[in-house]
Amino acid sequence: VPLKDVFAHPTVEGLASVISEGTESPYEAIKPAEKRETYPVSSAQKRMYVLQQLEDGGTGYNMPAVLELEGKLDLTRMEAVFKKLIKRHESLRTSFTTDTGGEPVQRIHDEVPFTFHTSVLGGQTEQEAAAAFIQPFDLSQAPLFRAGIVKVSDGRHLLLVDMHHIISDGVSVNTLIREFGELYANQELPALHIQYKDYAVWQEAFKKGDTYKTQEAYWLKQLEGELPVLDLPADYARPPVRSFAGDQVSFTLDQELTAG
Secondary structure, three states, X not given: OOHHHHHHOOOHHHHHHHHHHHOOOOOOOOOOOOOOOOEEOOHHHHHHHHHHHHHOOOOOOEEEEEEEEEOOOOHHHHHHHHHHHHHHOHHHHEEEEEOOOOOEEEEEOOOOOOOEEEEEOOOOXXXXXXXXXXXXXXXXXXXXXXXXEEEXXXXXXXXXXXXXXXXXXXXXXXXXXXXXXXXXXXXXXXXXXXXXXXXXXXXXXXXXXHHHHHHHHHHHHHOOOOOOOOOOOOOOOOOOOOOOOOOOOOOOOOHHXXXX
């Protein structure tokens, strides 16, 4: 930074602006993709799509959440907020299929059917009601997202949300929860400049560049030949198809052992 700029911008904020404008950024801005009937999927989505086909319609890649709500609840406003979130985020209006070449693609829908499920806790426990809410998703049918409310008492409700991992992750869930609260409180949210499909289009172009090709060649070299199978000391033989069946064992360690 030239000395004259230090005197011309005597505040930290002003000097930071000068430094920022004079520094070449190594990052490339992701631009909105042009509108088309289908879009490519990201590498993460492609992996998830294949895994879901192998699982044959299971719930292993569902992302359910239960939020305990206390106090007076406006169900009409709550349903309207979910519809606003679906309109705001293209991911909540996305379905997945394969193109003529057998490659998975994503389709963004302008409108999707959404039903806000409401029920009253009857003979079930809260855990049973939450478990029953988790159902398999058909990736070809949007939205890959569902929400419902279970009334426990006049002042206590359970908000149930479930979505498929192909359209969401931990960061996404936190964003949705935050935006849900802001919209429920009648706050206005700033417009979104890019959506996830824009990243997928950018990534597809990046994978055709030299940087990606160099990285790909490195890992193909590192992982060439026959790869060893991880042989964990399990109770049973590894099944041909992965299963999520399991059990739990509870035990307590004493203070002396945990201290050691």
